[in-house]
Amino acid sequence: MHIATDDLSGPEIAAFLHEHLAHMRSLSPPESTHALDLDALRAPGVTFWSVRDGEGGSGPLVGCGALKALDARHAELKSMRTRPARQRGGIASLLLTHILDEAAGMGFTRLSLETGSDEPFLPARRLYAKFGFTECPPFGDYRPDPYSTFMTRELG
Numbered sequence: 001m002h003i004a005t006d007d008l009s010g011p012e013i014a015a016f017l018h019e020h021l022a023h024m025r026s027l028s029p030p031e032s033t034h035a036l037d038l039d040a041l042r043a044p045g046v047t048f049w050s051v052r053d054g055e056g057g058s059g060p061l062v063g064c065g066a067l068k069a070l071d072a073r074h075a076e077l078k079s080m081r082t083r084p085a086r087q088r089g090g091i092a093s094l095l096l097t098h099i100l101d102e103a104a105g106m107g108f109t110r111l112s113l114e115t116g117s118d119e120p121f122l123p124a125r126r127l128y129a130k131f132g133f134t135e136c137p138p139f140g141d142y143r144p145d146p147y148s149t150f151m152t153r154e155l156g
Helices: 010-025 093-106 119-130
Strands: 002-005 046-052 060-069 072-084 110-116 148-154
Touching: 002 093, 010 060, 010 072, 010 119, 046 093, 046 148, 072 093, 093 110, 093 119, 110 119, 119 148
Parallel strands: 072 110
Antiparallel strands: 002 046, 046 060, 060 072, 110 148
């Protein structure tokens, strides 16, 4: 596996993120779908990583994730996705470890996330709990939502 910062300019990552948005929209009502589109992921304060099979980043795209700064100490985990055929193979754990290390290196002391609250999101919630995330109230601009679970953890 190879994890690298991605400038989101390639057609493969654009298609991958389009699939991600379509999947999220199929699972939650529009007002409860908080996935970022390509333009929002290119905004200042967002760092995006792609995961590819093989060494050196020449293999197929198998996952992605992003970090969005909320303030100088608090960031949000965004756009975590693993190619469906590769789920439960360790890609998400590898990427989440990478993002946690990068976030700490950037000076963040807290990392939070929003994910779905219903059954299709249970594997994601279990992954985040395994990495020390605990449920919390809405943060940032989020409001209480029955379709959302909010989680956070300290870094350090």
